[in-house]
Amino acid sequence: LAMVYDLQGAPLDSFLVTFFPDGSGKRVKKLPHFRHWKYPVADGADLYLACRDRLTCYTPELEEQWRVQLEEDVGQLGEPYLDSGGRMLYMSTYRQVTAFDLDARRISAVRKLAAGEDCFLREVLPGVGPILLTGDASFQVWDRELRTISRHRAKGCIGRWLHQAGRLYLLTHRSEDRGMRETDGRWQSVVKAPGGLWLYELK
DSSP states (O other), rough: EEEEETTTEEEEEEEEEEETTTTEEEOOOOOOOOOOOOEEETTTTTEEEEEEEEEEEETTTTOOOEEESSSSOOSSOOOEEEEEETTTTEEOOOEEEEETTTTTTTTEEEEETTTTTTOEEEEEEETTTEEEEESSSSSEEOOOTEEEEOOOOSEEEEEEEEEEEEEEEEEEEOOOOEEEEEEEEEEEEEEEEEOOOEEEEOO
């Protein structure tokens, strides 16, 4: 288990902590900057954490294995997504999405968002690439080079992304549309359109 925390009364002091599997103790490391991800990304025995424009890989003992300078401050914006099978880490800011090759330890692709292009990194399709939200129920699938390969619109609103047995599912929902109707001088609530749940498998 690993986490990042700040000290009460000293919000600029941040620490990375790992706990022993048996709960007998912990290791703590002070971070160099306060602009960091809310939590590290774990991949096997490796821990990845971005502080400002630097991505660092730590061991469970919090020893630094390597560090890479990124093109933009990704520390506090967006949520990183790991494709452990594809060995890719995807990061985003308001202005761009970055694909990082973990084996090569380098940025493999950067896609700058055009003005008015509202795309938000939300998930990853294992072995394929990141998934970007573009609306309440609209999303795009990009490849690992950050090229758009498909666009989709689902019914309802996007609820949860579910990973199971190496596959990715999307659960969407829509609430009942209710209104008031007068019958025999009495008002009652009626269902104008039913709600529902939909489950999609992404391939």
